[in-house]
Amino acid sequence: MIIENGEAKTHVIDGSSSRKILGMGGTLMMVEVTFRKGGVGEVHSHDKHEQVSYIVKGSFEVRVGDETRILKAGDSFYAGYNVLHGVKALEDSVILDVFNPFREDFLEDQQ
Known part of the structure; x- marks a missing residue:
């Protein structure tokens, strides 16, 4: 699978965030999520998915378990x-999420 970012379909999550599926194969999925300053990825958990995330641009207040930290471009979490x-964008920011297994609900949103 080869995907050019400019050709990936954008799914609007809410007024301050959107996502693009940038890669998928086997059991993995890679998703770029763009946030405007103040945008929130609500605190949640997955019972069927592992997630690793990489901050591409900007900065976030990130909560993982009982720990909350400020992460900036180049930082990551699992x-x-x-x-x-969950995350809160402290400025206009981009995060790259990788899921195992892939998120079927994201595929449904693309239709």
Whole structure:
């Protein structure tokens, strides 16, 4: 699978965030999520997915489990099964999320 970012379909999540599926194969999925300053990825957990995330641009207040930290471009975090996690964009920011297995709900949103 080869995907050019400019050709990937954008899914609007809410008024301050959107996502693009940039890669998928086997059990993996890579998703670029763009946030405007103040945008929030609500605290949640996944019982069927592991997630590793990389801050591409900007900065976030990130919660993983009981820990909250400020992460900036180049930083990353891992949220395993059933681990609470969430983000708040401190400026216009981009995060790259990788899921295992892939998020079927994201595929449904693309239709």
